[in-house]
Amino acid sequence: MLSSALAGFVASAVLIIAIGAQNAFVLRQGLRREHVLPVVLTCALSDLALISAGIAGLGAVLTAQPALITAIRWAGAAFLIGYAVLAARRALRPQAALDPAAQAPATLRATLLTCLALTYLNPHVYLDTVLLLGSVAQQHASRWAFGLGAAAASLSWFVALGLGARRLAPLLARPAAWRVLDGSIALVMAGLGVTLIVQA
Template identity: 85%
Template sequence: MLSSAIAGFVASAVLIIAIGAQNAFILRQGLRGEHVLPVVLICAFSDLALISAGIAGLGAAINAHPQLITVIRYAGAAFLLGYAVLAARRAMRPQTLDPAGKAPTTLRATLLTCLALTYLNPHVYLDTVLLLGSVAQQHANRWAFGLGAAVASLTWFAGLGLGARWLAPLLARPSAWRVLDGSIALVMAALGTALVVQA
């Protein structure tokens, strides 16, 4: 059981520890110190739900209807490209980059963005539901594998969101936020474009 849990932890960690749309959003919220805990919890519990769905057999059902992935792929690409435009606009307007000088985003808007970045991203289904779900089936204790994978997600998201404040002194200047938002815009644009190209 422990070996399955460790395998799940490692497999999940390898998939989520990368600069992606969701991670970039969590990092930005952590740096701004804005609605961090709700964002971390949404991302962690979403991964838990998706991992559980994959282990329970949703991955096989999605494979049987590939058109669902196509719809999700284009919707996700549109959202990511739109988010890239917003990040690029922030990067070109340094006066809006200082978190202390900008009006806070509402909790509702933040959570809606977080949910969209999570569920409109086709990779979350390909990696979490299909891949982790398939790998879990190879373990005698598949639910222990899922638990380990979920713990890895929670650990990563909590560390990224709550630990980002240690980087805040480095990003006290608007120019540093310009670089961060510019990087986020490039990542989002690259991910959105890749989704369209790979379709």
């Protein structure tokens, strides 16, 4: 049981510790110190739900419904490219507007809706959590222990990313640094969106 949980932790960590739409969003929220805990919990609970669904067999259902995956892919591409445009606009604004302290804080509702969209409109999250982790879990005698290990890795990562981002705040004290960050986020989001369109 312990070995299954450890295997789940490692497998999940390998998949989620990469720059992507969700991670970039959590990092930015952590740097802005804005609704960090709700965002971290939303991401971690979403992964828990998706991993559990994969272990329970949702992967087979999704595989049998390619039209659903295609619809999610197009919706995700549109959302990611739209978010990329917003990030690019932030990067191109005058320096004072790039200072996180000078920006009006987003509401909790708007922040969580964005977080949910970045999570559930991204087809890769289904490939990673539902299909891949779900299928690997089936190979373990204690598949639910594997799932708990995978969920623990997800929670650990998002807590470290969201709360640990504060340590980077001194490096991003200058508006120019935020310009680079938002420009990088715009490129990542646009790249992911274009990738989804090409794969459609």
